[in-house]
Amino acid sequence: MFNVGGLELVAIALVALVVLGPDRLPAALRQAGSVLGQLRRMSDGFRIDVRAALAEDAVDRSGAEPRVD
Numbered sequence: 001m002f003n004v005g006g007l008e009l010v011a012i013a014l015v016a017l018v019v020l021g022p023d024r025l026p027a028a029l030r031q032a033g034s035v036l037g038q039l040r041r042m043s044d045g046f047r048i049d050v051r052a053a054l055a056e057d058a059v060d061r062s063g064a065e066p067r068v069d
Contacts, residue, residue, distance in 0.1 A: 004012075020028050 016028070017025055
């Protein structure tokens with residue numbers, strides 16, 4: 001998704017450890033995981049809604065008779 005390799009992840013982890021310190025880092029990681037989980041659930045819900053709307057539109061179009069005025 002973000003095209004981040006192993007070396008970049010290690011660098012990010014080291015910077016986070018230096019900035020936050022070993023005491024606050026676990027809480028920050030838990031909070032980040034919680035936020036990412038919420039974003040994933042929201043995007044899944046949005047995806048389901050869009051697919052349902054598209055499927056509903058496809059059913060409406062396939063069952064409709066052409067109008068002749």
